[in-house]
Amino acid sequence: MDTRPLRIPAFRRLWLTTVVTAIGSQLTAVAVPKQVFDLTGSSGYVGLTGAVALVPLLVFGLWGGAIADTVDRRKLLMVTNTGIAVTAALLWAQAFFAVNSVWVVLVLLGVNQAFFAINMPTRSAVVARLVPEELLPPAIALQSTMSQFGAVFGPLAAGALLPVVGLSTLYLFDTVALALTLWAVWKLPAMLPLSGQVRRAGLRDVLDGFRYMATQKVLLASFVVDVIAMVAGMPRALFPEMAERTFGDPPGGGLALGWLYTAIPLGAMLIGLMSGWLTRISRHGVAVVVSIAAWGLCVFAFGLADSLWLAIVFLALAGAADMVSAIYRMAILQAASTDEMRGRMQGALTVVVAGGPRIADLSHGWAAAGVGTAVATSGGGLLVIALLVVAVMLLPAFWRYRAPVAKT
Incomplete structure (x- = not known):
């Protein structure tokens, strides 16, 4: 790994908060659906947790990006980190004291995700203020790798800890981890808007972000190709059926x-x-297009695999391709957008990241019900490539995009 960004003290502090919370947040992500199922015995209620989490992510992701462009981002991180920690503590309390109300759990989950939806674009927008442009890709890679580390080992840790320490303790671990990050966030430098004007963010600011995106073809294309990859090529809704029947x-x-x-x-x-x-690699646009095409090919091959370990290899290769795409797309988003719009662009990315896979769950589920899991999965992989070609033809500026030249 390129660890040069960690030599910058402010970025190192931000990165340490990601390291600490990567697994903690995953413990809560496992604990909430497990508790809901224990309380109701219904997978329908478990599915409702997805909707409860999605709505605040969509709403507050966009608004949170606008807020991040109009206030001191360090203070906003402090407020949202505190909010996430408090709701995690309340989740622990309701489990520890056996409140046994599914609606209390769902309300706390919604509030938790609202704070998270504001925190996420703010945290992403901060990176470009802490590191020079030429170090954006490795800085984003360091952040993303820790998030993926949590996604891999967090659920495994939760499964191992549940029978030993109990469900409420998972919430407690997350609360403690979040509390520890507050000091690191407090030590970050102030990050006021470059204009020096601090003000409230409203609907007009959100709409200004969409108008700005429409005029920036490279930024627009980065969102379009990501939507293509996630909606057409994310087959996770079919995993339960494929695990059993294939x-x-x-x-x-x-x-x-x-x-x-x-x-x-x-x-x-x-x-x-x-x-x-x-x-x-300086041709970031080409790198994104090639990696998304590789994602589509790997998903296509996964749909045809009849061996579990071969399927795992293709999915792992797909994950690797998606990581490359994500690193360069986020670097493009940071470098190609102005600082006064960077939070709103990250907010829009939050919506795409949160909403795309859930739309894919719906579309792949319907397709598999009609044509089977193999055709739905492989067909989705091919559709990714076909739509990607169309997108590049309509938005050729993205293919030509290069990373900014390092300043001397």
Whole structure:
């Protein structure tokens, strides 16, 4: 890995907060649906947690990006980190004292995700103020690798800890981890808007962000190709059926299901650990297009695989390709947008990242019901490539985009 950004004290502090919370947040992500199922015995209520989490992510992701462009981003990180920590503490309290109300859990989850939706674009927008442009790709790789580390090992840790320490303690671990990050955020430098004007953000600011995006073809294309990859090519909704009917899991679940869910973040994490070569590529637009095409090919091959371990290899390769795409797309977003719009662009990215896979769950589920999982998955991979070609033809500026030349 290229660790040069860690030599910058302010970025190192921000990165340490990501390291600490990467697994903690995943413990809560496992604990909430587990508690909801324990309280209701219904997968329908468990599915409702997805909707409860999605709505605040969509609403506050856009608004949070606008807020991040109009206030001191350090203070906003302090407020939202505190809010996330407090709601995590309340989740612990309701579990520890056996309140046994599914609606209390869902309300706290919604509030937690609202704070998270504001925190996420703010945290991303901060990076470009802490590191020079030429170090954006490795800085983003360092951040993303820790997130993927949490996605791989967090659920595994939760599964191992649940029978030992109990469900409420998972919430407590997350609360403690979040509290520890507040000091690191407090030590960051102030990051006022470059205009020096601090003000309230409203609907007009959100709409200004969309108008700005429409005029910036490179930024618009970065969102379009990401939507294509996620909506057409994310087959995770089919994992339960494929685990049982294609790869031989017992009806109650087994090894195959766990590996299918782990393979994509595992591949992403591994490419992050070997990401030093990414800084040597200047044609970021080409890199994104090629990596998304590779994602589509790997998903296509996964749909045709009848061996579990071959399927895992293709999913891991898909995760690696997606990580490369994500690093360069986020670098483009940071470098090609002005600082006064950077938070709003990150907010829009939050919406794409949160909403795209959930739309994919719906579309792949319907397709598989009609034509089967193999055709739905492989067809989605091919559709990614076809739509990607169309997008590049309509927005050729993205293909030509190069990283900014380092300032001397």
